Amino acid sequence: MKKIAVIVAGGTGKRMGNIVPKQFLMLRNKPVLWYTIDTFLRAYDDMQIVIVLPREHIEKGKQIVSQFAGNRAITITEGGETRFHSVKQGLQLIKDDAVVFVHDGVRCLISVPLIQRCYNQAVEKGSAVPAVAATDSIRIVNGNGHFVENRQYVRIIQTPQTFLSSIILAAFQQDFTDAFTDEATVVEASGVPVFLTEGEYDNIKITRPVDLIIAERMMEERLAL
Numbered sequence: 001m002k003k004i005a006v007i008v009a010g011g012t013g014k015r016m017g018n019i020v021p022k023q024f025l026m027l028r029n030k031p032v033l034w035y036t037i038d039t040f041l042r043a044y045d046d047m048q049i050v051i052v053l054p055r056e057h058i059e060k061g062k063q064i065v066s067q068f069a070g071n072r073a074i075t076i077t078e079g080g081e082t083r084f085h086s087v088k089q090g091l092q093l094i095k096d097d098a099v100v101f102v103h104d105g106v107r108c109l110i111s112v113p114l115i116q117r118c119y120n121q122a123v124e125k126g127s128a129v130p131a132v133a134a135t136d137s138i139r140i141v142n143g144n145g146h147f148v149e150n151r152q153y154v155r156i157i158q159t160p161q162t163f164l165s166s167i168i169l170a171a172f173q174q175d176f177t178d179a180f181t182d183e184a185t186v187v188e189a190s191g192v193p194v195f196l197t198e199g200e201y202d203n204i205k206i207t208r209p210v211d212l213i214i215a216e217r218m219m220e221e222r223l224a225l
Contacts, residue, residue: 006052008086
């Protein structure tokens, strides 16, 4: 079955305190987004990629894509007002039956085994949403109070959120609501159940300056193995 990764890289860099969006910040002499693209291309020889970027940064995206020989069926499209609308823009380019991965462009430590695990489960069950168990104590704020939640029942959701194209394309025909925090919530709202799969604690999202330091250390450790 065809494999298509919709890589959403619409960040503006506000939380990083940087005028350069986080997907273009340099990590070991390459942009963060480069590592994300590279891992998806290494996961499967027939992987196709759609990169969703803000209009003003499309040229930067083209420069990164040009570093991959032959561009390996990589397409760039303009994002929308929200994540939902950006993902929808990317999905509109998918015309054939496929397994679709929707991934945060700044989760640059994604691994090949995780991508392959998500693909295999999506083929079998229709979806695969990576998640890891919470390791900290969890409290839920409720009005003016708060209460402890049993963390053994809490899962932290990651990407790539992976679905059969027939499922995710149909789900994104719905009108947007604020309840749509990720692709899984969109699919669930369409009446289709979503299945979790084991994520990876290394699969962090670059959102703060310290995350770049952590990511660089993790890459050094991987190279040392």
